[in-house]
Amino acid sequence: MSLLEITGLTHAFGGQPLFQNAAFALHRGEHVGVVGQNGAGKSTLLKLCTGQLVPDGGRIVWQGGIRVGCLDQYAALNPEHTMGEVLHGAFRALYALERAMTELYDRAAEGDGAALAAAARRQEELEARGFYEVDTRVEKAAAGLGLAELGLDRPVGELSGGQRAKLLLARLLLEEPDVLLLDEPTNFLDQEQAAWLADTLTGLERAFLVVSHDAAFLNRAVTAVCAVEGRRLTKYPGNYAAYQAKKECLEGERLRQYTAQQREIARTEAYIRKNRAGRNAKMARGRQKKLDRLERLAAPEGRSAPPVFEFQPLPAGRTGDLEVVGLSVGYRSPVLEGLDLSVHAGQKVVLTGFNGVGKSTLLNTLAGRMPPLAGRFRFSEQAALGYFPQALAWTDGTRTPEELVTGAFPALDRQEARRALARCGVRQEHALQAVATLSGGEQARVKLCLLTLRPCNFLLLDEPTNHLDGAAKESLARALERFPGTVLLVSHEVDFYRAWAQRVVEIGGKGR
Known part of the structure; x- marks a missing residue:
């Protein structure tokens, strides 16, 4: 018997259909990665499985007596413990x-x-x-x-x-627990920690479902992949690389079959038009009946167009430099002390270091969100900052992406705002939803859209890829490579910045 049986699952979220008659089964000992584009419904699937959401239709049944453990990043903890x-x-x-x-x-x-x-x-x-x-x-x-x-x-x-x-x-x-449900568990992990988690999960005899966009992690941790696509759930055996190869093969075969059928339909219709009257009319009517009975293949679903991020530079001659001397940052006490760092105009610099060393606190301080505890830092007078914080927090989560864009940029009308959001991969229906109801990946795209609309020459980016799917990461990497200004990036994804970063600084390590 399956540990988890999903049948006929139908569900919409925010007016957007996510699942239509979807089915899935999780068996004892299975290690399954859940993949799909931002907004496909991956996190919603886990919430449906835990009962946080009730499906519009279908059944989600757990085997009796099963202990299900779900990572709740907002669980209450006693701050004094x-x-x-x-x-x-x-x-x-x-x-x-x-x-x-x-x-x-x-x-x-x-x-x-x-x-x-x-x-x-x-x-x-x-x-x-x-x-x-x-x-x-x-x-x-x-x-x-x-x-x-x-x-x-x-x-x-x-x-x-x-x-x-x-x-x-x-x-x-x-x-x-008997079954683990994990939603993007590597978002706050560096490479070594993500590898440790993958190896730990691999060694489990228990089953788990893990939502992730981290290909290296999935290749290491899972034995099957559940793809959330086309409002269905499709399971593929093997790791993420095997899934990609199988999917590409299946999509190619579907396209070949569809193309061949369309070609044959076109030939038949041309024959019928040509011979509707005359000696071959009877044969033409026979072919029309055959065509009417033909079970037509659905057109293969086209992949969503990848987002296009394009940061707006300031006019030539305006440059962004940064000088950091003896800087200590933190809240009540320092988490990072005595930092010296120089970033010159046009440089693309990546900050690395173990989690908790103070990278996010440093960027928060440089962005002016909190005061330094000691030391000093100075941007050049011509520096114009663009800041992407790690936390997906909103002053008013009930506002729609369209309202956020038009509110930040009053010169844009609603149509222009939607076009800007669409370029960044935010679909029209999501542009009209409360931003806090969107998936993490969609919220990240909204924040990136706002960032691309404001001309700047110095970007401060704190883990911008945490919630993005593969296509969005590739687009963002290309945009940063093209950007003529200065970039100071915090990231744990070496594959994201390897091709364009000019310098890697290990905070608290030798690269300081």
């Missing part, structure tokens, strides 16, 4: 069992013979369930996801959004 306490909280049931065992041993010490046997049984259960390796397991998960460097005694309230997401991911892995 330490990271170690949160991670050890994954073993609450075992700690309760240990307390019961201790009480039984105390009773046995007072002469209760039955309590001694009961305590021994509980100790055997604790040993069988790995209780005495809990500390080792916690340390391993913390090290793998880059939390150990922060110190497990650090309070949750001092963590950044990315660190908090990693903490919740580590706890979920330690809880060992």
Whole structure:
């Protein structure tokens, strides 16, 4: 029996049909990657599976007794608890069992013979369930996801959004549910951490569904791919590379069959028109009947046009330079201290370093969103900044992308705003939805659209690819390569910047 059975799934979100009579099954031990274009419905699928959303039609049935674990990046955590306490909280049931065992041993010490046997049984259960390796397991998960460097005694309230997401991911892995549901788990991970997660998931005997645009991660972690496309769910065996090859082959075959049928239809229709009257009229009528009975193949769905990002440079002669001297950044206390950095006009510089070292805080400070704690930085007088923050936050999430564009750029009318959004891959129906209801990838495209409309000569970009699909990443990389101004980028995706970055600076490392 399947762990999860989806049949006849029909669902629309924000007036946009996402699924139509879709079907899918997850079997015991399957490691499945969920892929598709931004806005196809991948995250919605996970929410339907967890009951956060109710489908418009169809059935989603879990096998009875299955424990399903879902990564909720907004889960409530006590800000005064330490990271170690949160991670050890994954073993609450075992700690309760240990307390019961201790009480039984105390009773046995007072002469209760039955309590001694009961305590021994509980100790055997604790040993069988790995209780005495809990500390080792916690340390391993913390090290793998880059939390150990922060110190497990650090309070949750001092963590950044990315660190908090990693903490919740580590706890979920330690809880060992029967099925894992993960939505873009590598967004806040560097390459080493993403590789550790992939290897950890690969070693699981349990099943999981993981939504991701990270091809390297999927190739390493999954044994099957569920493609969300054409309002259906299609499962392909193998990793992401195998899926791509199979899909390309199938699409080519569908196109060949469709083209051949259309060619034959055209020939038949031409014959019928030519011989509608005359000696061959009877034969023409026969061919018309045959044509009427023909089961016509649907035209292969064309791929959505890839987005086109184009940053507007300032007139020649205006340049963007940056000088950073002894800069310390943070909130109440420094997360990054004593940074010296020079970025010259036209340079394309990438900042790397382990998560939590302060890269996002640095860009936030350089963008003027928060004051430095010590040191100084100076942009050239002619520098005009464009800033893409990592967090997909909106002052008013009920406003539509169209309203956001026309509000930021009053000279644009509604039609011009929609055209600008369409160029960046935001479909017309999504341009009229509340921006907070859009997928992460669609929200990122809206932010990039706003950025492309404002002329600048110095771009500060904090993990801009986190929610983008492959086509959008390629388009953004080309746009940054063409951009004549200066770029300071924070990114963990080497493949994204390898072709155009001129310099890589490791924050806290040798590249400083």
